[in-house]
Amino acid sequence: MELLFDKAHNHELSRRMAEAGAVAVTGRERAWLKLMLEHPAAEGFLGAAARAKLAELLAEEPPLPLGHLDEKARSRERRLYSPLLPELAAIIAGRSGMRLAYSAKGGGELRHAEGYPYRLDYAMSTKQWYLLWHRSQGRPLMRTRLTHAHGVEERPLPPGEADRLDAAIARLTARSQEEVELELLPRYNRELSRILYALSCFRQEVRFDAAEGVYRIALRYPRDERGFLLQKLRFLGKRVRVADGAASAALQEQMRASAVKALARYGIRLEAVAEAKAEVEAGEAEAGADAEA
Amino acid sequence: MARESFDKEIELLRLLVLTGGVFSRKESAERLGISVHTLDKALRRLREAASAAGADGSPGEDGELGLGRLLQARRERGGDPLLLFLFRSRSLKESETARLALLQGELGKGGRTAAELLDACCGGWPEASPWPDEKTIRSDLAYLEKAGIVAREGGRPVRYRLRDELWTALEPEELRRLELFVHAMAHTRVPSVHGFLLQDSLRRLLGRDGALSAGVGFAYRYDCRILDEAYLHPLLAAIEERRTASFEYLTPKSEHRYAARGTNPLHARTSPARQIAMLPLKAVYDHQYGRWYALGFTRAHGLSAWRMEGMSGLAIGGAADPELFARKREQLDARLRTSWLVDLGETTRVSVRFFRPEGAEYDFVRERVLLQGQWGETTEEGPDSFRYDIEVNGTREIRPWLRSFGSSCEVLEPEELRQDMIEEWKELAETYGAAVRQGAQS
Secondary structure (H helix, E strand, O other): OOOOOOHHHOHHHHHHHHHOOOOOOOHHHHHHHHHHOOOOHHHHHHOHHHHHHHHHHOOOOOOOOOOOEEEEOOOOOOOOOOOOHHHHHHHHHOOOEEEEEEEEOOEEEEEEEEEEEEEEEEEOOOOEEEEEEEEOOOOOEEEEEHHHEEEEEEEOOOOOHHHHHHHHHHHHHHHOEEEEEEEEOHHHHHHHHHHHHHHOOOEEEEEEEOOOOEEEEEEEEEHHHHHHHHHHHHHHHHHEEEOOOOOHHHHHHHHHHHHHHHHHHOOOOOOHHHHHHHHHHHHHHHHHHHOOO | OOOOOOHHHHHHHHHHHHHOOOOOHHHHHHHHOOOHHHHHHHHHHHHHHHHHOOOOOOHHHOOOOOOHHHHHHHHHHOOOOOOHHHHHOOOOOHHHHHHHHHHHHHHOOOOEEHHHHHHHHHHOOOOOOOOOOHHHHHHHHHHHHHOOOEEEEOOOOOEEEEOOHHHHOOOHHHHHHHHHHHHHHHHHOOOOHHHHHHHHHHHHHHOOOOOHHHHEEEEOOOOOHHHHHHHHHHHHHHHHOOEEEEEEEOOOOOOOOOOOOOOOHHHHHOOOOEEEEEEEEEEEEEOOOOEEEEEEEEOOOEEEEEEHHHEEEEEEEEEOOHHHHHHHHHHHHHHHOOOOOOOOOOEEEEEEEEEOOOOOOOOHHHHHHHHHOOOOEEEEOOOOEEEEEEEEEOOOOOHHHHHOOHHHEEEEEOHHHHHHHHHHHHHHHHHHHHHHHHHHHO
16 A cells, blocks of 8 residues: 555655665656656657657556546646747756747737746646746846747856846846735635635735634735736635735725626626726726736 | 554645644644644654755744745745655665665666675675675565566576666656656646656756756646645555545534634534545546545445545555445446536536627637636637536536636526626625725725
């Protein structure tokens, strides 16, 4: 029954072996890899030759017994591999600069820019790869969908430049972070675990106010990804409420506008006077919420 | 020897990750339903494991538990499988660690017989300790062979070799690409712990600067899912062998665990952990919340689902009646086909109208419906909207997803769901209307 907590994985043992230049791989890890090689992205990542070599080496491994496992609410997945991925990953790992050919989000002409790539992010929500980079000229922090990147050339940086850029990026990203506090309505306290799971993709801190019996969940997120938070807030509905605070006003207004507009879909007009205004705002809020740069 | 259990550590880590580690030791122990002493023991073990795995932070700035913020910081650095160190914390005696490391290190140099290994072992052995005997070496080799780490080669005497063919067959550049591939798959597939362990090994081989995955991350992932894999694999094996399983179950809705005990004295009375004995039939991973379920059959409750986060003390029992297993599994598969997540109730038809976003160049509503809408079908309606129809068990599980579309979604049927949606939007409009008015006044 030792299927995961194998002594072969003991940390001290792995460390000593690595020192001796040896690495142990268990049969189960090979079985896992064998299964992964069947994924259509495998050939992109590995190249046809290496994939074939690995498949041959693993041919004799018994398969991982996953016939009894179902996945629910799984998104369809596209583009787990992108041809620029290994090249960009190598530039980032080597802390080099680049010259990138890319197009704007609505399509349009090809642009070229010099910059420093610092992260590749796969958004689990939209199943898209994004390149995060620091542009030498113009707005510095860029987030470009990989399908909009058309080519990259490595440009070595002068010594010390990567350190300077990393520090600048850390300053800029810290400034674009927002923090918001959510309150769990006490009548839903029993659902705390489910709600924390749903929000566990954010950085969160939970506090319990014993006097009021209220759970308060503080979340941190990058400002330009507020849309994803709004989507989650609509997902949870009336169970949580955005508490009052510095960054909350905009979120509260967007939630209100969204609710008013949703009611209008059902022919229910709240605050008939404010409605026309709300409709415009809700349209903007939701467009901002879901559209990815 | 009793099997080393990690139940307490798993629960503690889950609490830390879900709540950000802001609770005190006393509060945490209460929420987990354990004594402070037990909590301290689990914490000590986790701290040791985390620091052995190079996750040492600055304890001075940390909370009382000393791990919460450390885990959060690790998470933000990305790339690093956050909770993996737990799976490396199986304890080993110092002498066994030394022996296994020596053996594998020696085998890494080429094929060896048991006698050669014994010699090599004694040669590299610290003088103060007693030398390992042949019987011990043979039993180590039997273990390594069973785990798939070494293989026998033919001939007499039998020679053993380290199974390192994965690395030796690949060119250095191919090895780097393999590490990136394993990184991507471990983050996007379930189960993934074996993938993370494999990636860890690959990183050791490639060295600090050789790994391509250093700056590659996965935004909005659910870290806790790998904790529950501790139960997943024994359960899958039990299903494969048609065995029963028993465990203590603390429903995550209980006021214990993450909810404060004592907020409502009524709940302190009912000790919530129940002993469940069931016939496991299937495991389900729910991508919507990042949670695992065990589905099975009990005489008392029929077909049911248990959240793996609520389980502890899992024990695999005897063989079940194969005929019963086959019948129940068939019933379950038929019900599960139309579960949005794990609702096994009556099937309902849900019809919805989705509206295209106004003024956006790109129809992100349709995009998301196509990505996440599971087996539902879409039908064109006109330039502004399209219909989405799905046969699904109950409306409870699909509801949050529909609501997440905001005003881009109108429920057409069933009427009850339509009315519920209206009521909920009214409530939200009121809650936030008041908040916004208040904000404007202040």
